[in-house]
Amino acid sequence: MDTEKIIITEKLTKRFADFVAVDAISFFVNKGEIFGFLGANGAGKTTAMRMLCGLSKPTAGKATIAGFDIYRQTEKIKKNIGYMSQKFSLYEDLTVKENIRFYGGIYGKSNIFIKEKAALLLHQLKLEKEADKLVGDLPLGWKQKLAFSVAIFHEPQLVFLDEPTGGVDPVTRREFWNMIYEASERGITIFVTTHYMDEAEYCSRVAIMVDGRIEALDTPEVLKSTYTATTMDDVFLQLARKAQRSELG
Amino acid sequence: MKQFISFVKKEFLHILRDTKTLLILLGMPIALIMIFGFALTTEVKNSKFAVLDFSKDAATEEIINELNASRYFDLVAALHTYQDIEAIFHKGKAKMIIVFPPSFKSDLQHFNTAPVQIIADASDPNVATTLTGYATTIIMDYQKRVTHDRKLPHTINTQVRMLYNPQMKGTYSFVPGVISMILMLVCTMMTAITVVREKETGTMEVLLVSPVQPIKVILAKAVPYLLISIVNIISILLLSVFVLDVPIRGSLILLLSESILFTITCLSFGLLISTLTDSQQMAMFISLTGLFLPTLMLSGFLFPIENMPMVLQVVSNIVPARWYYQIVRAVMIKGLPLITVWKETFILTGMTVFLLMASLKNFKTRLA
Known part of the structure; x- marks a missing residue:
């Protein structure tokens, strides 16, 4: 077993009735990478990610996460991953502190761990004054940053981010990516889906999905030279034009 | 845990x-x-009733008093003609009317029987049923007391006991x-x-x-x-x-x-x-x-x-x-x-x- 590869998939497929959402994708993600997962709406990114997180059962194919099989060892996988969903996933009617404490609690962390880590986290996010405010009262940018911090609160090996910067202003997006880099430096592997092409440039490697298949997978530099494009946007447009599927959302 | x-x-x-x-x-x-x-509450209390008494004797007076004295009824009017009945129902002043025919007491004494008419406003059927029931019971009670004076050859006394909820x-x-x-x-x-x-x-x-x-x-x-x-x-x-x-x-x-x-x-x-x-x-x-x-x-x-x-x-x-x-x-x-x-x-x-x-x-x- 190659321990350097944290995600390995082999012909992973998801079918809904006669619709193939994800069509036999095979790829791997190295430990410590920031792996970008790109695609138009309906290309199958979210479905693929949901299978890797254990939220959805694959129809066919194989995959391992951190060396654990996604069919049989989901409980072990769950302990090692973090997840931030497209929808804002903190409780708006609980305070910042209560949210942190709750998520620490469900990952079985000790009270001391939670207390110390929460203090550190609030300091880093400069949210000390807001610690006892309801999350619903925070501005969106702060909420997203807080949600990311909570997703990696239990120090997972790997974190899945599903379009984490949707609807956030450019400045906050920049700050958000700085947080992603910091997490990456601490050794957390990042798996991120996005449709902002400038964000694709920040990734170590990028997979572009079209119609449920991976059409291209490499570092942004190599992809740009292969498709003789100056930006990732051009690369993406060249590939996405091939798409047969209409937007499915 | x-x-x-x-x-x-x-x-x-x-x-x-x-x-x-x-x-x-x-x-x-x-x-x-x-x-x-x-x-x-489904209990009926202090319901308004009127009487049309053509007899006006001791017996009808006693029955009316008893109805009025019970907690179910309040006497609001004494009527004089049949036309008054329609009028009082229209105004909604009474829910029930008791009609005594002429020579009620003498009929009761001489022929051993006398009719009483109970007219109820049945636009609310449940209330009407309950009211006529109560009124009938009160009138029967009166009859029992009257007949006790004279021994009747055959009588059946029903004795009702409301178990578990005696006050209904x-x-x-x-x-x-x-x-x-x-x-x-x-x-x-x-x-x-x-x-x-x-x-x-x-x-x-x-x-x-x-x-x-x-x-x-x-x-x-x-x-x-x-x-x-x-x-x-x-x-x-x-x-x-x-x-x-x-x-x-x-x-x-x-x-x-x-x-x-x-x-x-x-x-x-x-x-x-x-x-x-x-x-x-x-x-x-x-x-x-x-x-x-x-x-x-x-x-x-x-x-x-x-x-x-x-x-x-x-x-x-x-x-x-x-x-x-x-x-x-x-x-x-x-x-x-x-x-x-x-x-x-x-x-x-x-x-x-x-x-x-x-x-x-x-x-x-x-x-x-």
């Missing part, structure tokens, strides 16, 4: 933060008991009904809504990715509502004993355990609904139409099951509140022991197990 405790804590925070809902949840049983106990109080049947309604509302609707809310906000996904087992997520959601329901049961029982004078004749422990069993049935129902729906509106709609209305209509609380058409009688069998209502009536009002309600208890337990299994199975398949 630590995970579970974090979870329950979080659920309590949600509930405590939403003070309005909490107040409604705890205040509603008190309000309902008060409404049912005092306002919505409506509250005796309302209290068990209100308990089952409140439990249905708090447990089923609130649990369904709270689970579906997490689906709507997207937090459910995050929970499912976490190492917490789905069953713990679901059970943790039910714990606070179980506690609220126990508080509600206790407040309803205290109110009924001390304010409405409805006694608890049977074992309090049996009554509480049966109530907790029914609470769990309702919670399971709520969980099942939450696995079938994705929006709070839908969850509320299903709880209200699918559960609340059948509970109200088919549990036997408002309408006696025996009087329903066969189809509805059969349908009422699958309404959990029907069985619980029977248990509470038997234990609380009649003071019967467990042995007499074992069948109802068994059915409720079976329903609970079935609902729990169904909701867990549904919850899991939805994930795949």
